Amino acid sequence: MARSPHERPAPVDLASADVVLAGTQELLPVLRAAAVRAGIDAARMRVVGVDDPPDPDETWDATLAVIAIRRPGDDPAFHRAQAAAESIDPLLAPGAVRVVVTVSGLTRLAPKLERTLTSEVLHQIGVASAWSGFGRPFRGLRMRLGLAGLRASGVRVFRISIGT
Known part of the structure; x- marks a missing residue:
């Protein structure tokens, strides 16, 4: 069921948005490269490792968080x-969009897979910040095939909501 418009976050403008990238150490360079390719200004990015969370007294008002976790085995x-999303919560503005990417321990992110992953994350951001259910971005056949390829290779992309 679609949320009412007043509960939806504001549309995310990637050119001017403050972004927090969090993840396991081997996925952070891939995440950073994908963010730059998507048009996010490198000066507005904050990169945080999952194993070393930020200082609890530190605050920032990021409107977007992308969390990348490699899942070992089962x-x-x-x-x-x-847990990673809760640890970076002080860096996020209320109602920030949180997109999580989980990668299987066996999956190697090839450049073509990285581009597909970038487009899926951008699609999730668009869906999360759409004003209504009718204005949601359409997932064409090519994007559906890309998503099926991501799932087959062990990559999952989803949104989470914490707090308000």
Whole structure:
């Protein structure tokens, strides 16, 4: 069921948005390269490792957070992603969009897979900040095939909401 317009976050303008990138150490360079390719200004990015959370007294008003977690074996990464999202919560503005990417321990992110992942994350950002259910971005056949390829390779992309 679609949320009412007053509960939706404001549309995310990637050119002027403050962004927090959090993730495991081997995925942070891939995440940073994808963010720059998507048009996010490198000066407005804050990169945080999941294993070394930010200082609890530090605050920032980022409107977007992208969390990338590598899941070793059969260990579910959702709980780890939830803990990472809660640890970076002081860096985010209320109602910020949080997109989580989980990568299987066996998956190597090839350049073509990185581009597909970037387009899926951008799609999730567009869906999260759409004003209504009718104005949501359409996922064409090419994007559906890309998403199926991501799932087959062990990559999952989803949005989470914490607090308000």
